[in-house]
Amino acid sequence: MSLDDRSKNILDELVSHPSVTSTTLENKYELTRRQLGYSFNKINDWLQAKNLPVIERTRKGHFIIDQAVFTTLNGEEESELVDPAILNEDQRVYLITMMLLSSQEELSLNHFTAELEVSKNTILSDLKQVQAFLNDYELTIRYSRRAGYVLEGKEFQIRKLLINVTYQLVQMNIGKDRVRKLANIEPAEIEEFKRRIEKVENKLSLKFTDEKLATMPLILILIFRRIEQGHKIQYFSIKYEELSGTKEYQAAQAIFHNYEEVPVQERLFFTLHLLTTNVYWSDYITDNDSSPELLPVIDNMLRLFEKSACIYLQDREQLMEKLQQHIKPAYYRIKYQLTDTIDSQSVMNKEMNELHHLVKRSTGPLADFIGKEIPESETTYITMLIGGWMRRQGESIERKVKAIVVCPQGVSVSKLMFNELRELFPGFVFLDSLSVREFMDYRLDYDLVFSPMSLETEKKLFISKPFLSEEEKYRLRKQVMLELHGYIPNDINVHHLIDIIKNHAVIEDEQALTNDLQSYFERDEEASVKQTLKSRDLHLNELITPDHIKIRQSVSSWEEAIRISAMPLVKNGEVDPEYVDAMIHRTGEDPYIIIGPNIAIPHAAPDEGVNEVGMSLLRLKQGVHFTDDYKINLVFVIAAVDKQQHIHALMQLMQLAGSEADRKRMIEADTVEEIHKILDQYSIEKETEITK
Incomplete structure (x- = not known):
């Protein structure tokens, strides 16, 4: 991320003369208050990307600049702040792409070499890079003697490319004048569309950013040209009703006034462009139009993040408004796959990488709401927003103890161990639960490792069983606190x-x-x-009652085993039939449901059809192959409504899984009553141990 010339000059002025006022900057650089505000926001975004404190502005127009900004910027090279004047490969790629998008004549190698002032060999090399860039848009370059170099692919993808490339070029020092020259656009055309856009602002109380005011006329002109040349969007997956009630659609209609030949699908496309743009106006947050109800989703995201990062975010409502301002357009970008890829590592330092990891783990509610995975670039921007907010309130996960859990016993056991330890050490940031193989390649920074086995690590390692009694938890907590802080919690003065x-x-x-x-x-x-x-009063024998146990000699498939085992839960209404399908689907993704020899615990997510907590059991005398490596005789179906209610019974089941003798007794049992007596034994033993 680089700064444009204006923002760079303002930042240089602020660093050189920190006592300068807003009014002085406006007068010196002939800026409106709005233009200065836009550049100020760009500067703060750039500082956040470098993990530097943002510059604050007082009501009287003065600036508060952290010493870290002076120290860092005074040691930086000029090249880090602004693009060099000489065209680099990336700029040539964008320029060649713009020529392919906008040229009204056949293009040959000579056109490219003359425009970019480089050799034919350089252009041939650049064209390969252009094609690599176009692959993300499912587009190709085709050459023929008759037509020269042309783009081929779906028009919707070409429009996405056009918008992105125009934006990228305008951000560079070469600026919009180079784009105007390449596309042979007259200044009068640009002024005409600027007037139309400004009228829309006044009529609908909209405020486009300066960035959009610079790129939108160019994008509109290029789109009109493609329409005139017969390049129209033939298929549009968005229904008219989804967009026609939005302010953005009203804006598109006003801009296209007197252009009757523009089809409805083209107006909808431009509406989508506005919806996916970070456009701000005074009533943006309060005016819902037909935009999705995002605030509850954002609230759930923040709660998950706060729990993972062990922090409390202050002024949450303000942060939620700021996030909503970004996430509303992101919703449409993600839903209609209009997000551009970025290299998150280029804007992430070490601490931001860890923060990004926790944010990414908290975006589940948004992904569920949209119905698609959240792209890396969208998560990166959310991370930057939350990271900036944390710095404002003096929070940092860098100062917190960060831990990982390494467990070789499969995903289910590993997650259980992870949750138990997170409850035991609520002040620690638990980054991940990992297999041993994943641990060997783990890249995030951490302080502690919890594992049931010895590992080669330079970090502090604490050996912990996957399932701890209350006495073992107490001892582990004392051991860890003594090792980290030099005291036992009860010895605080x-x-x-x-x-x-x-x-x-x-x-x-x-x-x-x-x-x-x-x-x-x-x-x-x-x-x-x-x-x-004690509050987890659901024991194994209470959840798996005799009528929840099925006995079969054999079954024909693993899928049939799950369906038979789940029958009591479906019959009693504890789960819906859809939950059974979800379990079968998930077992293909999670081979680690095997918790011991001959024992498996198929399960799915609570929101996939669980009505109340429950467990059931299918005993197979001959067993069924889950994979070539595992033959299962005991299929325990688990239906969990949350992360707590079933945990007590699951821990008892894990103890049972660890006993070869009792596993064998259950497999060879002839009646339901014999099996339930074994479950009784583990439930009674566990209850006795807890109340000692």
């Missing part, structure tokens, strides 16, 4: 802690605070863990 707090905050009632802290640190840790486990 409250009076020393009060002295530390006094150095940073005003205490209104010191005695009350002392009493509350004393009560907190002297609480019974074992009782706390015990109470948490």
